[in-house]
Structures are given as structure tokens and as C-alpha cells.
Amino acid sequence: MNKFEEKTIQSQEIFNGKIIQLRVDDVELPNGKMAKREIVKHPGAVGIIPITQDGKILMVEQFRKPLERSLLEIPAGKLEQGEEPQVTAARELEEETGFRANQMNYLTSFYTAPGFSDEVIHLYIATNLEKVENPLPGDEDEFVDLLEVDLESAATFVDEKRIYDAKTVYAVLYLQMKKVLDQHE
Incomplete structure (x- = not known):
């Protein structure tokens, strides 16, 4: 105990x-x-860090009603009943970006607000992306714009609070840390 x-x-x-x-x-x-x-x-969710061939991060901009503003975020979505997180990640990536990943690697999982919620987000990095000719349709009540953002701009967007949610800030920090570590190898 x-x-x-x-x-x-x-x-x-x-x-x-x-x-x-x-x-x-x-x-x-x-x-x-x-x-x-x-x-x-909360049933849990996934966040996906999709990296294009030229090293840009695919992000979506969408309005978040609880905040009364739009945010720039990595693609993400809620787990469906009985669905494995990697399946959710593949589905959400295609629905929100129109891309499929030939390589999807699990990074980590984390609680979003353990003081009052049991929501856990499973974070993946998606590479070797390919555009899907007829992608899965997005949620009926979800409207997003797709953007390609380089890491330097993403860090600036964090400072400007255009990127302001935990999963996306975590993703940007992860990529910055990975870049620093890769340079020291």
C-alpha cells in the first residue's frame, strides 16, 4: 500500500x-x-509527430472552444473503445492530414492533468509519409488547416503561445532535444 x-x-x-x-x-x-x-x-488519446521528407512537422490548426481560440497542434485523437493506440494514431494521421506513415514509432505515454483526470496520451513519431489519394474522412464536427512547420518556427510558435497545448509543446521539446543529441553523437 x-x-x-x-x-x-x-x-x-x-x-x-x-x-x-x-x-x-x-x-x-x-x-x-x-x-x-x-x-x-477519459478513454485516452494519441498524438502523432509526422515528419516530412524535408524535415518539417505536419501540424493542424483548429479552434478549441474551451479556450475560445485556435491553436497549432500535432495531429491527435481519442482512442475508440477497444482500439490499440497505434491503430488510432494511423487513423488520426490520415483523417487530419491526408497522409499515411510507412514508419510509426511509439515514443512515450503521459498523463495530461493527473490532478483531476486519468487521460493518458500515447505519443508516436511518423516518418516516410505518403499522401493518400482518398484519405479517411475527418470527424464531422472538426475543421482543421494543415501546415508544414520547421522546428525553428515551431519553437517560436511555442514562445508566442500559438502552440500552447502540452502534447505539442512536448513534441517540439522532444525534437529539439533529439536534434541536440544527434549533433553530439
Whole structure:
């Protein structure tokens, strides 16, 4: 048993939507006191770092309603029930960019906001891209513009907060770190 573990005494579902579920748990803290925890349940997602033959990153720009603004992001999407993350990554890459990857490598997984959510993102890097003649259609309610961005511009966009979400910032930092390490080999 973890010395910081919080024992769930009671759990109440508040909302059950198509993407998230919200519940409130009454928990007993390690010191014996009681507290409430608001928890967002999420099926998980993937993020894909697609790299073109000339070393550019394929990104999508889309409006994010919770923020009331557009962001520049790596392609990403929610896992469907029972779907393996690599399958989701291939599907989302094609839907959002119109490209298929001949090589898709898993990089890592990370929690997006563990203070209140169990969402985990599985991150992949996609290379040897080829344009798909008739790509899978994107989501009916999703409108995106496709951009090719070099690493230097992506870093500038992070500074300017045009790239402002965790998965895309992580992707840019990963590519910068990889570039530095490759130069020292």
C-alpha cells in the first residue's frame, strides 16, 4: 500500500458524455480525514509527430472552444473503445492530414492533468509519409488547416503561445532535444 493512497469511500457519477465522464469521490486521506475529489474519466488519446521528407512537422490548426481560440497542434485523437493506440494514431494521421506513415514509432505515454483526470496520451513519431489519394474522412464536427512547420518556427510558435497545448509543446521539446543529441553523437 502506498503511504499517500486515498481510499474511496463513495463515488457519484455526475456526467456521462461521449468523450468524458465526471464523478465525485469521497475519499479517506492518509491522515484519516475526509475529502472530495472531482475526477474526469477519459478513454485516452494519441498524438502523432509526422515528419516530412524535408524535415518539417505536419501540424493542424483548429479552434478549441474551451479556450475560445485556435491553436497549432500535432495531429491527435481519442482512442475508440477497444482500439490499440497505434491503430488510432494511423487513423488520426490520415483523417487530419491526408497522409499515411510507412514508419510509426511509439515514443512515450503521459498523463495530461493527473490532478483531476486519468487521460493518458500515447505519443508516436511518423516518418516516410505518403499522401493518400482518398484519405479517411475527418470527424464531422472538426475543421482543421494543415501546415508544414520547421522546428525553428515551431519553437517560436511555442514562445508566442500559438502552440500552447502540452502534447505539442512536448513534441517540439522532444525534437529539439533529439536534434541536440544527434549533433553530439
